[in-house]
Amino acid sequence: MSRRTAALVIALPVSLAVLAALVLFVAGERRALTVSTALPLVVVYVGVALTVVAAVIVALTARRGKARAALDLARDEGYRAGRDDERDAHRRFLARLDHELKNPITAIRATLAGVDPAAAPAHVEVIDAQARRLAALVGDLRKLSEIETRPLETEPVDLEALARDAVHAIEQQRPEARGRISVIAERVPWSVPVLPGDPDLLALALDNVLANAVKFSASGPIEVRLREDGGGAVIEVADTGRGVPADAQGLVFDDLARAANARDVPGSGIGLSLVRTILHRHGGGVDLRSREGAGTIVTLRVPTA
Template identity: 55%
Template sequence: MSRSGDVVLGVLTAVPVGLCAVAAGGMLLAGDTRVLAIELALPAGVLGAGAIVSALPLSILLARKGRARARDRHDAAVDAAAVRAAQQERANHQRFLARLDHELKNPLTAIRATAVAAQGEQQTDEWRTVDAQAAKLSTLVRDLRKLAELETRPLETEIVSLEEVLSEAIDALGQQNPAASGRIAFTVTRVPWAVPPVSVDLDLFSLAIDNVLGNAAKYSSQGPIEVRLREQDGWAIVEIADAGRGIPASDLPLVFDELARAQNARDVSGSGIGLTLVATVMRRHGGDVSIRSVENAGSMVTLRLPIRG
């Protein structure tokens, strides 16, 4: 029933009572204290019909409220089921990653040991290739294990200055990659207000920053890298932009998926886990990450952290 129908039912219910109240009030104001008694003999059928007519609007309203409550209960049950399904899917995924790590770790260790021993006897390109590929698989297994741990590891939060965290990450990248150090520009917006300290798990958040900064340096062999920090609408915003090769439009929707790598990045070493780690870290902190990119122009990764209290 529409809202206008509810109004009509309410009026039908209230009009008789209202009319009686108005009449009685008028008599009192006029000083009329007489008692008016009206006796009217009605057949039983008429009395029954009147009772039904009087009760009909009220019963419709009650039925409508009952249906609304039932819908609310149903919607709540659907939402709870969706949350349980998502949690179960995540738990299944974590168990899969743990099994994968367990099953692959020992064989890969044996392969690498054999390759190293063989290279000691005869330095051949074939054994060097075996060792390199086994090392690549070992790195992939390690990153998958790290991703599974991120999902369940309790956060050890502390209050930190994002400006200091970013400065330290930039310095660390400069030590590892001196060629990239001279291309990085770091700007912080302090007017009309500075970014306040935030509560984060420093190890995990630093891991996310290191991944994004490392990608910016790895996929842009030249050109500037800009790191920007500002506050906006209760969020701490970190932007890391580069003038590198960018990401093809067809690959952009998949960049945060596990093992996803852009078509134009096959020549650069990597496991395809980095941005998945970043997204997991940001989600666990109540934040998010997004990326804008144009092939052959560059990319900008935006990380948002909520500023609480």
């Protein structure tokens, strides 16, 4: 029943009663009707009337609540569908970009292999460096696309052991970082728990954050701090490097985003986007706090499930 029909049904008896009363009044009808009813029955009648009114109000409220819940559910499903479509479109974009860039880069590097560097050494060196940079970018884009779609291979992960392995690996790759990185794991009142996760992906996320800390802090200490957090775990990587400008801190997790003061350091701008994807796939998250000229803290949150 529509609202208009319901209003007519409710208003019709009242309108007819008012019309009949006017007719009787104009006709000079002045007789009175007296009805004697015992007081207990009056109380009963009033109680019944109030019960009917309350039942109608409850029924209308429940119906309105159901309609609102159905509308909210439809909006939520539409939002989730929109997010899924957005992620699918993003993956298709990365796959197309990978395909479009891979063949030209391969052709450039193959051509350079046949060029005599003695003929134009400076030009050949610049072209080769840019070709290698593009190849690394394509590789990072492919890696990001794969991480968004590959199934998680979950197993118990000892985050402290994973952090120490990551520090050892970065010190092997970058000798200038040796002796500057420390791992601090809280044990009081309780230790960092062993959590379910994909150890390869979590290691990749931590590797990327550590690599950034080393790249953007030529000297000074770097701390990897672990603590328990409501049954989950928090990993903080803190450095004393150049920091991130305030206007860029909300953008550094976007694909290909780089702060203005980071353009002189080689990189693709994919690393932190990759970190965010890995943590989100684990149900966690990542955020960054930084002061330009003072340092940066990147916080990884890994939940219990």
